[in-house]
Amino acid sequence: MPLSEIDLTRRFDFAVALARQAGAVAMHHFRKGGDLRTVEKGPQDLVTIADHEVDCLIRHSIAEHYPDDGILTEESGGMIAARTWVVDPIDGTGNFARGIASFAISIAFSVGGTTEIGIVYDPVADEMFTARRGHGAFCNGAPMHVSATQDIRRAAVEAGYSRKAPLADYLALLDRLLDAGCEFMQFGSAARGLAQVASGRIDAYVEAHLFAWDVLAGLLLVEEAGGRTTGFPLIGDGQYGLAVFASTPGIETPLRAIVDAQRKTRQP
Numbered sequence: 001m002p003l004s005e006i007d008l009t010r011r012f013d014f015a016v017a018l019a020r021q022a023g024a025v026a027m028h029h030f031r032k033g034g035d036l037r038t039v040e041k042g043p044q045d046l047v048t049i050a051d052h053e054v055d056c057l058i059r060h061s062i063a064e065h066y067p068d069d070g071i072l073t074e075e076s077g078g079m080i081a082a083r084t085w086v087v088d089p090i091d092g093t094g095n096f097a098r099g100i101a102s103f104a105i106s107i108a109f110s111v112g113g114t115t116e117i118g119i120v121y122d123p124v125a126d127e128m129f130t131a132r133r134g135h136g137a138f139c140n141g142a143p144m145h146v147s148a149t150q151d152i153r154r155a156a157v158e159a160g161y162s163r164k165a166p167l168a169d170y171l172a173l174l175d176r177l178l179d180a181g182c183e184f185m186q187f188g189s190a191a192r193g194l195a196q197v198a199s200g201r202i203d204a205y206v207e208a209h210l211f212a213w214d215v216l217a218g219l220l221l222v223e224e225a226g227g228r229t230t231g232f233p234l235i236g237d238g239q240y241g242l243a244v245f246a247s248t249p250g251i252e253t254p255l256r257a258i259v260d261a262q263r264k265t266r267q268p
Contacts, residue, residue, distance in 0.1 A: 003083070003111055011066070012132055015107050015119045018061055022054045022105045023123030026090055029053075030124070031099045048097050051075055054089035054105065069109075072238045074213045080238050084110045088213040092189030101125075106191035108216035113234045118220030120195045129195040129221055137198050137224035146227040147200040150250035153181030157247075157255070158193040160207030161186055164241060169208060176258045190244065194218025197246050198225035204247035206259050212238050222246040 003011075029050040055075040062071050062085050070081030074088045085107065090096050092103030101124040109117035120129040129144070131137040137144045149155050157177055161170050177184045185202070187193060191214060193205045198221035205218075212234055219229045230245040247255050 003116075008116060008132065011109055012117050012130070014065060015109060015117055016128060016130060018058060019105050019107050019119045019121040019128065021061075022058055022089065022107075023121050025054050025057055026050050026096070026103070026105065027123050030096060048090075048093060050096065051090050051093055055087070058085075058087050058089060058107070072213065074211065077237075077239070080234060080236070082112060084234065086110060086115075086212050086216045086234065086238070088191060091191040091214060092187075095188045100188075102187045102192060103189050104192040104195065106213065106217045108212075108220065110216065110234050115216045115220045115234075118217035118224075120191045120217050120221060122192060122195070127195075129198065131198075131217075131220045131224040133220065133224065135224070137221045139195075139199055144199045144221070144225045146197060146222065146225045146248040147203050148250065149203045149248055152251045152254040152258075155181075155203040155251045155255070156183045156185065157204040157206065158196070158202055159184050159186060160188075160190055160193065160205065160210070160244075162207055162209040162241075165208035172261075173206070173208075173259065176261060180254065180258055190214040191218045194246055195221055197227060197248070198222045200225075200248075203251055204255055205244070206246075206255070207244050209241040210244045211241050215244050219244070219246060228252045 055073050059071055070079045070084035072078040072086045088106040090103050091106050096103040105121045107119040108115050116133045118131040127139055129139050190210050195218055196202045197205050215232055222229050228247050228249055
């Protein structure tokens with residue numbers, strides 16, 4: 001059964017409050033110089049005690065308030081249900097662990113595989129990026145819109161790097177972006193990067209391999225702020241990665257051509 005407007009509004013308010021609580025837990029550990037008990041899940045793929053504490057807070061709070069909803073998080077896995085919360089407790093843990101202020105809490109809520117609520121909270125800047133499908137996107141309550149950039153030569157593009165995709169492909173992408181006249185950057189948090197696109201601070205975000213918990217909230221932010229994105233279906237167990245594209249409409253066509261060029265060169 002679809003959720004009512006009242007039910008969605010209640011979940012939205014709950015998610016905003018929960019993201020702020022999660023941010024407070026993260027900031028309790030950030031740059032404190034203590035033992036973060038950092039562990040490598042893979043090469044340059046870190047997890048800290050703060051990730052686990054935030055994950056525990058979010059999971060327990062959702063289970064208490066909405067026990068029939070599914071929960072899928074980066075650190076604990078979980079299940080996809082008709083109604084599912086998809087969470088990255090700290091997106092940008094590598095930055096967080098090094099004391100770099102580029103990370104965010106990402107909380108999405110999906111109904112029947114469609115993201116209805118997206119929250120990305122940057123606790124260092126105290127910026128709460130929020131979106132509800134069909135209701136627009138906001139930063140600390142102020143409406144957001146993607147940039148009005150029309151010229152790819154004036155575009156600033158965040159090109160995220162994933163070790164799950166060939167390095168040669170990433171370097172080729174950067175080469176094409178530079179040839180097109182783009183400015184490129186890489187800040188290490190997809191959720192935060194997508195929020196920057198939605199806010200109009202940068203013009204696009206692209207990456208070859210990301211997971212649902214990294215991007216579902218941020219993609220809704222971009223869509224509700226008037227941007228263009230690729231779809232990211234929430235199916236199966238959610239443990240799969242896909243390419244992500246998000247941009248302001250004015251550079252969508254030339255940027256897609258740049259991003260798709262590698263795929264075409266790989267065709268037999």
